[in-house]
Amino acid sequence: MTSSSAVLTQTAPSGTMSIAPSRAVETIGRSTRRSLEAVGRSMAFVWETIRAVGDVRTWSASTMVQMRRLGVDSLPIGTFIAVFTGVVLALLASYSFTGAVPLYFVGTLVEKTVIMELAPVLTGLALAGRVGANIAAELGTMRVTEQIDALETLAYDPYAYLVVPRVLAGVVMFPIVVGAAMLTGVASAWLASVGLLDLSSPDFVKGLRLFFSPFDVRYGLVKSASFGLAVTLIGCQRGLGTRGGAEGVGRAATSAVVYSAVLILVLDAFWAVVWLLGTRQ
């Protein structure tokens, strides 16, 4: 491409096309091509994963292992974040409501905020670091040590053997971890309200029940499932695409975390616009 543009520049009559504009156009074209290639690779990756779901015998064996590693082992970090989120949220709400809004609205604010937003997003971001980096590093190491090539040589589909169990584990276990975070966050906010604030337990429960709807829980869990799908897919895609040895593994892990975090926030806005706005209308 570079040589062809040089030829074009040399054959252009009396310098009508200068070098700088041609390079700018070339850069734009290259970026567009790479973006389309990335999208194409991602779509192909997703398609290969969907196709591999049919190979149940291959992925079912390791799915529970992945569910324990991605889900059960992530419960402590998820609940730890939720405990402090709930306490801080209760204190922040009481600070904001002082003298203007009845204090039992602390329960309302905690319920809506923790269940619908903070538990899914904060847990998702934490798991993006823990799970996404773990998957990308693990698969990247397998790629650079040619273990994946060995699997292919042994007629194992790497998508069915490596990707599908992790993606399924992420989709199933992310809502479990987020559900635990919801319960922990509300419970810690309740304890903080009773213990640290001048708010009785019935008042907190009154606020909790005031505008509660099962939709709130449904919304948070579905959102967290989409986060699990995004984090595991990106981790697997980055890991399988690793090149260049240990340095490449590090790059894959870093990019997996960054892309997962960005995609979690994008999906959060997407669900708010599509589902909340749609429900409101």
Place this chain on the structure above:
Amino acid sequence: MKRSNDLLVGTAVIAVILTLTGATLWVKQSDIGEKRSKVVARFHDVGNARIGNAVVIRGVRAGRIDALELEPTGWVHVRMSLDRAMQLPSDPVVLLNESSLFGEWQATITSRSALPHDEKIATEVAESSGGGAVLPGATLPDIAKLTAVAGQIAGDVANVAGRVEVAFDDSAARELRFSIRNFAELSATLARTVRSHAGDLDTLSRGLGSAVASLERTAQSAERMAARIDTSTASGEVRQIVDDIARAAAELRQTTAQIQTLSQQLARSQGRLDTFLANGDSILSKINSGQGSLGLLVNDPGLYHNSDSLVTQLRQLVNDIHANPGKYVSVRLF
């Protein structure tokens, strides 16, 4: 290893799902096992009542609103679930009203006799009665409407206060103070005047009394005179009096004409006198200002002294002529 993984994952999944479901049902106050009694009430309008709002009996939370249903008959049916231990009051009526300033509504179940004394509520309850097992209901106006009206009133009061403030500024207060002071002075003056004129009024009233007495006497005199006229009429004296009066009137007209002529002459004489006085004034002004011989004579002391000595010498000359006429006059006949 495989079993332990399965056990761990299964435990975590079941625990979280059960806890989350139980918490949701508890927060939602779901009636598991239908341990609650159901009550339905009908309304024209349910305001901002929503599913999950509290149902209250004599201030105690007794249940929740389960459903709001728009019936084909035009009524809105509100389905409520109550704790079974709760007893409905006699002749129950359901009121929908706001329970706080933050948009929370509640359904209050009360007896018809305990309804607030409001004609609109009574009408709504009467219209919604007769639904069989469905309780009658009425909706109280929400606080937003009341506060809107109160806000309008407050705005009007503020406008009036603003206008009063604009009209009653410092200068107006000063003028009012001056006016009050002037009024006090005026009232004091009036009091003094009234006191001072009270004596005059007494005098006047006394004079009026005497005048009335005089009038009475005059009337009596007139009556007597009329009586005399009546008696005189018969003897021809009245004719004579009338003739005398006619003559006197003719003489009076003549005298008046003469006086008129005399006054015209007097007017002309006055005109001439005015002219004479004006001329005299002019002459005297000239004399005073030293104009003319007379003015010089009056205003020049030297000339006066010369004239005086001339007169003295003339007097001596005349005396001398008297004494020695032949010295000055020589008469020769031939």
